Amino acid sequence: MSVHLSIKSVGKSFPGVRALGNVSVELKGGEIVAIVGENGAGKSTLLKILSGDYALDEGHVSLDGTSLDGGTPLEAREAGFRLVRQEPEIVPFVSVLENIYIGEMPAGRGGRVDFARMRREATAMLARYGFAGLIDLDQEGRTLSPAQMQLVEILRALKPGAKVVAFDEPTSSLTQRETERLFDLIRQLKADGLAVIYVSHRLHEIMEIAERVFILKDGAPTGDLQIDATSEEEIVRLMVGRDLDAHGMRRKPVEPGEVVLEVEGLSSRWHRDISFSIRAGEIVGFAGLVGAGRTELAKVIFGEYPRTSGTIRIDGETRTIRTPSDAIRANMGLAPEDRKGEGLILVRSVMENASMAVFHKLSRWGILRQAEMLETVEPLVRRLDIKTPSLETEVGKLSGGNQQKVVLARWLAASPRLLILDEPTRAVDVGAKAEIYRLIDDLARSGLAIMMISSEMPELLSMSDRIIVMKDGRISEPVPRHEATEERIVNLALGTAA
Template identity: 45%
Template structure:
């Protein structure tokens, strides 16, 4: 059954909606949060009843994370009010939020693998289980947590080492620890992103069972097939604003995608071009780790291929595997017709493959070093004479790169860490181009750069493609991929689920493919 059908027809034994007269477990009014140059939340309202599961949906950058951070006390809003049980509260810190009954389980688990389930659940509060002679009693700790787990009907051994549990069991421990604070509202942030398909159902059943006890749950997820199975209602955010809140049975996947995206980007897209017949990068049945399960595609000379995928889809992991930063379990890769299996980035570069990582400051640049040094880091032979570095050659190559890419810098000796985000990204591109690569892998190349810099980067990519460079771009800004790419590839749970030219698809179709169903 597809996701639209699931939304229209509740499965047998489906959860009833919360009582219409139930008092709000939590309500927020007019939440506003500003960051420099960004209005993250713009007057957001939200109200939930006890025992209700609310799916919080929206694209990357819609404001979901900011709202969650405010509710869990990690961020203070600039304006707005928060009410719990009808009383206005100030959530000045995560500790205060827990005291008020708001507990959060983040996507990245924060457990101590070498400690037991009981020790993790009461971490920092072991004395609450009882002491003997002023010392914590391990037996009392196990008994105390065992009774708590029995009350929740959780099948966990309180004595088991957390590091020996499955990912789903560790997730359950994390939830149990959150609930041990006596929560009234549980926030789950992408709880199934790292779970295998067989364990997803177990978590969804647990969430429904917790809701039946009167616990309100905010469920943040991109996986549309899960929403009708676990949620009573949905709230959609877009560009920091509340778009709609609806009962889960009243909307289809297509309607949710439309609410999340607004207008489609079909009016501004890259003109259709005749693709070259020459394949410069061929990937077949590639598998790497838990995130890249079965990926195949061909990249043609001069083509710009956009890769779309939600968090956990395997986008970044695919690039890191191709570039020699992570291992390959199976599958084959050919670059310009030759087998490619780099064990290091140096080998990938020598073969003609360049990579601009998502975290440019941590992985792409030497921030304290000069622009001239950074743009030549990947091409030492081009600036050497008899094996020795030539500063004259370095300056000549750096000057040519600055001119070609329009890098704005006071001087080539300026530390690259002082440049704007857009100019730092151009330096990374220059580093790749100076290594004379024929295929570029770009992970979020316009993240954190202003509008003007984005236009410059996209124009540069088009020029490089026209010169014959094959380019693969990963971006969370899906609308922008329509402006620069010739073809889009959609990953879902580590597998290709859609491969189409931009002229033959649209934004809702791409979003639906990325979000809908379980490709695992």
């Protein structure tokens, strides 16, 4: 079997945007090729063309001589191209077995589903790739952990006939050990003669697993290099088109002011006895693995989730916080991690999204005052440099970076004392990131206390005055900035000795 995926001069445009142009790559069986690029560089578009989700506008794609130019998802799968999606769709109330075969259940006599064959095949796959014991085929989808969901998605891809397997950010919800297991799998696929595409932001993973790296910037290829002949620095340069200090800007230290937030003995379903404080002008970073309880901590402090004990003081005053509106009255703001799910009302305007936390302040007798809304929102849009056609534009039509700025604008309008930022630069491209860093720095300098949860080490190290590391619902002693190193933080997060 000699697998050969050929991508020739492929282009794809959306009205007003050229998402991909003149992309050519050849891939052979037994090869592991990484695709990297910033958000919006065209990686997802390319994967979606290969998987048949999008039709291409120009060029040709073929797999072992089968043209996939006008392909549908089903044709692409049957030809042997399998995509392991970043966020797998799992049906909650059916078994793992049925989840694996969803849409492709083998039919036996009289159109009845051939469960015996499904079970045989699935069991064989589990054994062959060393996953036996990690998942129960009869388990219901809703009981799966994120890593198990990923496994179901992988098994979907590895069903007979797979020739090219593409992994889209496969490690974002995996632990270190699970990641290593995934790498073993990928090496086995390579040994079996399959071609592997590996899309990831994590360059050290790419250096470890891939043999070639294909780099995209603004929809166009900027490099196709052998891993042995390149370095992380070179890849970053080709991704962003300029040399970049890996740690970005370093925030100048600020003389911290009065204590703004004091959390004492806080416990909840997720947390045990957490105490810390944040001063005015200070940015305290929260590091930790996914699932360590950081997002939950933000929501407990903000009154969205209940706490079982503990006190929260703002400016020295104990506040009763049971709901988010209590928190807002106590001068807190929260920019949640899931911007689209919890942060913004996508179908409403910039104006409404930016002013909704202060509707009561902008009204008299319950009637909103247009002039005051404008006076509040317009300067913020200018100060944050939010790029929007008008204040009436639906927020869903803005880019990720500008959407995040709208969330920030909402809280600035409320002039809070404490701002909780949960993954403030998630799904924001590099240019907008720098701007958001500058904004956060400005805000701290103007006297806000900032609690910043982040999974991006450079961001934590460069922005935080102190870093608190969470592990299994407990926190570490704060690490001051001059003592903070990547190794120390990672060791605290993993619970390994430094």
